Amino acid sequence: MGDFWVFGYGSLIWRPGFAHTRTVRARIHGFRRALCVRSFVHRGTPERPGLVLGLDRGGSCIGLAFQVPGELRDEVMAYLRERELVTYVYREKLLPISLPDGERAEAISYVVDRRHAQYAGALHAEEAAAHVRGAVGRSGPNEEYVLNTVDHLKALGIRDHWLEDVARRLSERS
DSSP states (O other), rough: OOOOEEEESSHHOOOOOOOOOOOEEEEEEEEEEEEEESSSSSSSSSOOEEEEEEEEEEEEEEEEEEEEOOOGGHHHHHHHHHOOOSSSSEEEEEEEOOGGGGOOOEEEEEEEOOTTTTTOOOOOOHHHHHTTOOOOETEEEHHHHHHHHHHHHTTTTTTOOHHHHHHHHHHOOO
């Protein structure tokens, strides 16, 4: 097995947590970044769920693609599955991505399962901010997750107007 790609659209952008040899900007078509997953573990609890990002149907999503050496496949896949499949709200998919200079590849991606009880669906920015505000999980405060993601997206020149609106609303109330 040769090298493979992992697509990051949320916290993987700023905290991949696995070895990789190349990082490039990439786009997935047919899915969009959405704050649509109720977090019961990493950024909330079952009693006070937070919200985290998922790839949901529709549109496209710009993120980062990480190229991983083939010899690290088992190690990296075990890490990703432990991190992303804690409650099985995501489905692991191999999806086509567009890389710079028109290059195409396939990448491991984590797509939200709309039938899962943790799927929050489409929320208005104020409603999302209300869910995020005050939620804390194993990986820390939910606000930190949203603000970190927005800051890193902006630093990469990636705009996500809806997520930026949520972050603005969180910052206004801080």
